[in-house]
Amino acid sequence: MLIETETTPNPSTLKFLAGRTVMDAGTRDFATPEEAEASPLAEALFALGDVEGVFYGRDFISVTAAPGSDWRDLKPQVLGVLLDHFAGGAPLFRAGGGNGIEVAADDQDFGEDPADADIIDQIKDLIDTRVRPAVARDGGDIVYRGFTKGTVYLAMHGACSGCPSSTATLKQGIEQLLKHYVPEVTDVRAV
Numbered sequence: 001m002l003i004e005t006e007t008t009p010n011p012s013t014l015k016f017l018a019g020r021t022v023m024d025a026g027t028r029d030f031a032t033p034e035e036a037e038a039s040p041l042a043e044a045l046f047a048l049g050d051v052e053g054v055f056y057g058r059d060f061i062s063v064t065a066a067p068g069s070d071w072r073d074l075k076p077q078v079l080g081v082l083l084d085h086f087a088g089g090a091p092l093f094r095a096g097g098g099n100g101i102e103v104a105a106d107d108q109d110f111g112e113d114p115a116d117a118d119i120i121d122q123i124k125d126l127i128d129t130r131v132r133p134a135v136a137r138d139g140g141d142i143v144y145r146g147f148t149k150g151t152v153y154l155a156m157h158g159a160c161s162g163c164p165s166s167t168a169t170l171k172q173g174i175e176q177l178l179k180h181y182v183p184e185v186t187d188v189r190a191v
Contacts, residue, residue, distance in 0.1 A: 003082050005075065008139040008159035010166075013053070013064045014071060015139035015159065016078065018086055023056050027141045029157040030054040039093050041085045048081065050074050055140065055158030056092070062139035062158040110146025110153055120147050122182050127154070131174055135160060142174070150186035152178060166190070
C-alpha cells in the first residue's frame with residue numbers, strides 16, 4: 001500500500017492520501033486526545049506524542065504537528081500508524097464513536113431569521129459546491145455555522161484550523177465569493 005503525502009498551506013499540517021475512501025460521508029475533526037478516543041486511528045496518531053490534531057476527509061487524513069515538532073521525525077511515524085491501520089483493516093471508529101462532523105452541544109446560536117431561509121440555502125449551496133471542494137484539496141474543511149444580519153459564520157477544520165493563510169482565504173476568497181453571489185452577505189467570520 002502506498003500512502004502519498006502533500007503539504008498544505010498550514011506548515012504544521014501534512015495531508016496523507018491513503019489511496020482509498022477514508023470517510024464515506026462528511027468529515028471528522030479531532031482536536032484533542034480525548035476526542036480521538038472515538039477512533040482507533042486518531043487515538044494511535046495522538047499517542048505519537050507530537051500530534052495536536054487529526055482530520056478525516058473523504059479520501060485523506062490531515063495531521064497537525066505540535067509546536068516544536070519536526071516533520072522529518074514525525075512523518076515516518078505517522079506513515080507507520082496509517083499503514084498498520086489500513087493494512088490491518090481496523091475500523092475507523094469504535095462502536096458508538098460516531099462519524100461525520102459532530103456539532104458540539106455548546107455551539108453558538110446565531111439567531112437565524114426564518115425569513116432568511118432562501119439566503120441561507122444559497123450560502124450553504126455555495127459553500128458545499130465551491131468552497132469545501134477547494135479547501136479539501138488543502139487538507140481541511142469549512143462548515144457553515146450561521147447567518148445573521150449579513151454576517152456568515154464558518155467553522156474551520158483540519159489544515160484550515162490555525163493556518164496562517166486562513167484569514168486571507170476567508171476574507172479575500174470566501175467572503176468575496178459569497179458577496180458576489182449573495183448580495184445580502186456583508187461579512188464572513190470564523191468561529
